[in-house]
Amino acid sequence: MSHQDSQWWRDAVIYQVYPRSYADADGDGVGDIAGIRAHLGHLADLGVDAIWMSPWYPSPMADAGYDVADFRDIDPAFGTLAEAEALVEEAHAAGIRMIVDIVPNHISSEHPWFKAALASPDAPERDYFWFRPGRGPNGDEMPTDWVGEFGGTTWTRVPDGQWYLHLFTPEQPDLNWDHPDVRAEFESILRFWFDRGVDGIRIDSAALLLKDESLPEVRDGEPHPFHDLDGVHDVYRAWRRVADEYGGDRALIGEVWMPEVERFANYLRPDELHAAFNFDFLGCAWDPALMRECVDRTLHAHKAIGAPATWVLSNHDVTRHVTRYGRQDTTFSFDNNLDGTPVDLELGTRRARAAALLSLSLPGATYIYQGEELGLWENENIPPEQYQDPMWGRRGHSRDGCRVPLPWTGDTEPFGFTTGSPWLPQPAEWKDRTVQAQTGDPSSMLELYRSAIARRRTEEGLHQPAMSWIDAGENVLAYTRGDRFACVVNMSGAPIALPDHESLLLASGPLDGDRLPPDTAVWLRLL
Numbered sequence: 001m002s003h004q005d006s007q008w009w010r011d012a013v014i015y016q017v018y019p020r021s022y023a024d025a026d027g028d029g030v031g032d033i034a035g036i037r038a039h040l041g042h043l044a045d046l047g048v049d050a051i052w053m054s055p056w057y058p059s060p061m062a063d064a065g066y067d068v069a070d071f072r073d074i075d076p077a078f079g080t081l082a083e084a085e086a087l088v089e090e091a092h093a094a095g096i097r098m099i100v101d102i103v104p105n106h107i108s109s110e111h112p113w114f115k116a117a118l119a120s121p122d123a124p125e126r127d128y129f130w131f132r133p134g135r136g137p138n139g140d141e142m143p144t145d146w147v148g149e150f151g152g153t154t155w156t157r158v159p160d161g162q163w164y165l166h167l168f169t170p171e172q173p174d175l176n177w178d179h180p181d182v183r184a185e186f187e188s189i190l191r192f193w194f195d196r197g198v199d200g201i202r203i204d205s206a207a208l209l210l211k212d213e214s215l216p217e218v219r220d221g222e223p224h225p226f227h228d229l230d231g232v233h234d235v236y237r238a239w240r241r242v243a244d245e246y247g248g249d250r251a252l253i254g255e256v257w258m259p260e261v262e263r264f265a266n267y268l269r270p271d272e273l274h275a276a277f278n279f280d281f282l283g284c285a286w287d288p289a290l291m292r293e294c295v296d297r298t299l300h301a302h303k304a305i306g307a308p309a310t311w312v313l314s315n316h317d318v319t320r321h322v323t324r325y326g327r328q329d330t331t332f333s334f335d336n337n338l339d340g341t342p343v344d345l346e347l348g349t350r351r352a353r354a355a356a357l358l359s360l361s362l363p364g365a366t367y368i369y370q371g372e373e374l375g376l377w378e379n380e381n382i383p384p385e386q387y388q389d390p391m392w393g394r395r396g397h398s399r400d401g402c403r404v405p406l407p408w409t410g411d412t413e414p415f416g417f418t419t420g421s422p423w424l425p426q427p428a429e430w431k432d433r434t435v436q437a438q439t440g441d442p443s444s445m446l447e448l449y450r451s452a453i454a455r456r457r458t459e460e461g462l463h464q465p466a467m468s469w470i471d472a473g474e475n476v477l478a479y480t481r482g483d484r485f486a487c488v489v490n491m492s493g494a495p496i497a498l499p500d501h502e503s504l505l506l507a508s509g510p511l512d513g514d515r516l517p518p519d520t521a522v523w524l525r526l527l
């Protein structure tokens with residue numbers, strides 16, 4: 001967990017910065033690099049090891065920057081390349097590594113390649129994409145009936161009659177990863193950022209790159225035409241070789257949504273990615289048996305290939321976990337988003353506090369999505385006309401509720417985020433959730449995260465590679481790391497006695513005498 005550690009990604013605490021919503025320095029209501037630099041101290045105080053920066057490249061923002069028009073520059077709304085380089089240096093000086101987000105499955109329809117491809121049916125750039133004739137006598141039926149990742153169709157017709165594939169929005173044409181120029185271009189983009197000192201790459205939609213060129217329909221029991229094709233592993237082997245040219249301390253971290261753990265683990269073989277997000281854990285219900293199974297499944301799958309597990313509770317795509325854990329149904333999935341169902345925020349917060357101690361004490365790396373350390377909840381009260389997320393029009397669910405600008409100071413909106421008007425509205429109740437309001441309050445979420453991350457650095461047991469379950473009663477998750485550290489999470493409905501211990505290191509909430517109340521966790525020093 002130190003900057004010198006060459007395998008830092010194995011147990012780092014990695015903080016996701018969503019640049020539109022972290023801090024705005026120029027008053028236009030949208031966060032920017034100058035704002036991040038001005039508030040880098042927050043991340044140093046929190047004690048994180050690395051920042052994962054969501055896309056900051058020039059983009060028409062059809063999908064909040066996941067539609068990249070130029071991977072070698074910065075969008076003017078966020079600043080300049082020189083500012084990005086300065087941020088990397090300043091983060092390093094503060095002992096914080098930097099991970100940038102690369103989106104290889106698709107690019108923006110404003111990218112020069114796609115513009116050239118549209119210019120003529122014979123343009124060589126057409127081969128960089130999936131242009132195909134349509135079906136039916138006039139070619140006016142889409143080449144396939146594939147359903148997009150945001151819902152809806154996946155092909156758009158161009159004036160000369162051909163169709164192009166986009167698994168997301170029409171403004172995000174899919175690249176053809178069978179083309180050597182596409183592969184060479186992305187290896188060059190990796191080098192561009194590694195040459196600027198970045199320590200890692202987060203890989204967007206990592207399992208989607210390859211497609212079955214015979215374009216079969218999606219059918220149960222048959223190989224999927226665009227998800228997790230075997231050939232994708234060659235791409236990541238080549239990327240690993242590029243990363244390894246930089247001395248072995250640059251990490252590749254995949255966004256791999258995959259229910260089958262064995263297939264998921266394939267991405268983490270020793271010559272492929274270093275780590276991948278644990279969405280199994282993120283989607284798991286607040287339920288002791290299911291959580292325990294998920295932890296076991298995760299550790300088992302990763303151990304088999306020597307890869308580090310990751311623990312993820314939230315990100316910019318999913319309902320914030322304070323909200324999820326305050327609902328009757330505490331799972332998350334895009335197909336069952338539970339928008340608008342009743343939420344007990346007090347319960348959700350209590351569980352989120354316990355989940356912080358859980359996720360920060362399991363073996364592996366922990367990811368924190370900005371605002372999680374402030375206990376922010378999903379803003380479910382954004383007027384739909386203010387939604388910017390393209391998923392809203394296609395799936396009837398907007399991810400904007402988890403992307404609301406951070407509250408820093410003061411009692412009223414915009415809570416120090418901007419001198420202008422924030423791009424999405426902040427709940428008035430966040431006056432109690434600002435960094436300012438929570439700093440120095442030992443009962444705050446922020447101080448809990450600060451204490452836990454600081455303890456994680458110094459606690460010998462938390463540097464041990466393994467954990468062992470111990471029995472602390474029914475519906476209780478309890479485990480040791482090393483000989484003298486234990487974490488106990490009470491997921492039962494009643495207070496429980498703590499296992500014998502020498503001292504209490506940290507508690508997610510007040511104890512009930514010497515008993516651990518429901519939905520509360522502790523870190524213990526064992527005898």
Ligand code: NOJ
Nearest residue numbers: 063066103168204205317
């Ligand atoms: C995954 C990203 O996390 C999400 O925000 C984006 O919309 C899709 N990939 C498409 O790039």
